[in-house]
Amino acid sequence: MVLMQDVPECMHEDMQDEFEYGISERVGNITMKVRAAPRTPENQERWDRRHEAMAAWLLAQWEREQLRRIAESN
Numbered sequence: 001m002v003l004m005q006d007v008p009e010c011m012h013e014d015m016q017d018e019f020e021y022g023i024s025e026r027v028g029n030i031t032m033k034v035r036a037a038p039r040t041p042e043n044q045e046r047w048d049r050r051h052e053a054m055a056a057w058l059l060a061q062w063e064r065e066q067l068r069r070i071a072e073s074n
């Protein structure tokens with residue numbers, strides 16, 4: 001999800017209709033529309049948790065890669 005406050009200021013005017021009404025996309029037999037939701041404390045908390053989970057996963061991946069490189073060099 002892209003929030004208007006995450007979009008560069010110069011793009012706000014051009015993208016306003018797309019954010020308000022969504023863009024329809026067809027995937028197979030399904031037509032779906034993705035719209036930006038207003039920011040709330042609940043969805044901000046959910047995004048914060050996702051960021052923390054992604055950072056932890058990336059760090060773990062990096063640590064595994066470092067251990068693999070050390071093992072290969074020995």
